[in-house]
Amino acid sequence: xxxxxxxxxxxxxxxxxxxxxxxxxxxxxxxxxxxxxxxxxxxxxxxxxxxxxxxxxxxxxxxxxxxxxxxxxxxxxxxxxxxxxxxxxxxxxxxxxxxxxxxxxxxxxxxxxx
Amino acid sequence: xxxxxxxxxxxxxxxxxxxxxxxxxxxxxxxxxxxxxxxxxxxxxxxxxxxxxxxxxxxxxxxxxxxxxxxxxxxxxxxxxxxxxxxxxxxxxxxxxxxxxxxxxxxxxxxxxx
Numbered sequence: 402x403x404x405x406x407x408x409x410x411x412x413x414x415x416x417x418x419x420x421x422x423x424x425x426x427x428x429x430x431x432x433x434x435x436x437x438x439x440x441x442x443x444x445x446x447x448x449x450x451x452x453x454x455x456x457x458x459x460x461x462x463x464x465x466x467x468x469x470x471x472x473x474x475x476x477x478x479x480x481x482x483x484x485x486x487x488x489x490x491x492x493x494x495x496x497x498x499x500x501x502x503x504x505x506x507x508x509x510x511x512x513x514x515x
Numbered sequence: 516x517x518x519x520x521x522x523x524x525x526x527x528x529x530x531x532x533x534x535x536x537x538x539x540x541x542x543x544x545x546x547x548x549x550x551x552x553x554x555x556x557x558x559x560x561x562x563x564x565x566x567x568x569x570x571x572x573x574x575x576x577x578x579x580x581x582x583x584x585x586x587x588x589x590x591x592x593x594x595x596x597x598x599x600x601x602x603x604x605x606x607x608x609x610x611x612x613x614x615x616x617x618x619x620x621x622x623x624x625x626x627x628x629x
Contacts, residue, residue, distance in 0.1 A: 435617075444519070444605050444620030445558065490557050502548065502571055503607075503618065505557030 413512045420478040422509045424491035429472060431493040435503070436465060436476045440487045448476070448489075478511075486513045519608050519621035527627045528596050536591040536624045540608030547589040548618065549581060550605040558605055564589050565611050593626075601628045 414420045426434070432453035437445035449460045451467050451474075458465050464477040474491050488508040494501045520539045528534050540547050546565045550558035560573035564583035583589045587608075593600055603625050607618040 437620075442622070444607075444622050446620070447617045450617070492557075502560040502563060502573065503550075503558070504560070505550075507555075507557050 410507065411510045411512065413514060414481050416481060416483060416513055416515050418481055420476075420481045420485070420511060420513075422476045422478075422489050422491075422511065424474040424476075424506055426472050426474065426491070426493050426506075428493060428495065428504075429469075431495065433494040434465075434467065434474055435492045435494070436463075436474075437490045437492060437505075438485075438487045439490065439508070445490060481511075481513050483513045483515055486511055519606055519619050521604075521606050521621035521624050523624060524622065525625045525627075527629060530596055530598060530628055532596050533592065533594045534596060534626060536593075536604050536606075536626070537588065538591070538606030538608075538621060539588045540606075541619045544608035544610050544619070545587050546609045546611045547583060547587065548607045548609070549589070549591045550607065551575070552603040552605055552623070554602070561591070596628045598628050601626060 435450045436448040438448050439445045449463050449465050451458045451465045453469060456467055462479045466475045478485055488510050490505045490508045492503040492505045495504050518541050522537045538547055548563040549561040551561055552558040561575050561579055562572040562581055563570050564581060567583045578594045580592045603623040605623045606621045609618045
């Protein structure tokens with residue numbers, strides 16, 4: 402069935418270090434992936450996306466890597482800051498005719514230690 | 516420009532009751548999707564509305580129903596509430612015209628069934 406899961410449920414890092422959050426997906430036909438950040442009491446916030454025809458995409462302090470061979474995604478956050486503390490989800494878009502839906506993983510809690 | 520707004524923010528209901536949650540999409544968006552997020556889990560797709568019709572549905576019973584109005588706002592109705600329906604209910608809006616557009620999420624409605 403469809404599933405997107407995360408390897409590490411909790412990640413604790415020191416402020417200033419780089420963070421790497423991993424995600425595995427099962428639908429090899431998926432061609433669009435998104436990373437979301439969810440802070441306590443808020444809805445998911447878009448961070449960065451990547452299409453299956455790309456291996457890497459960079460944003461401001463964030464990089465997403467896609468390995469289609471092993472169906473693996475990662476989110477790298479450079480110089481992690483206390484404000485980066487949140488739950489991070491990877492999600493894939495699944496198309497159903499004229500519409501699409503997001504399939505989310507369980508999430509990884511990123512805790513940044515000052 | 517207001518983003519996605521949901522109401523109410525918190526709600527407590529008794530088993531067996533019915534509840535209606537509301538969502539106003541981001542300006543310029545015409546598609547609304549609803550997700551259920553249990554504590555510690557990723558959001559699960561309930562259904563999506565476009566042009567006032569349900570276009571795609573996740574694995575949720577018929578107790579979950581919805582509606583979209585001509586102004587693109589939407590309601591989620593849940594009948595015969597169960598304790599297991601306690602969750603954060605998220606609304607996401609997007610633009611049907613632009614494929615693969617970013618879905619913007621509201622802050623969610625926290626429903627507690629007692």
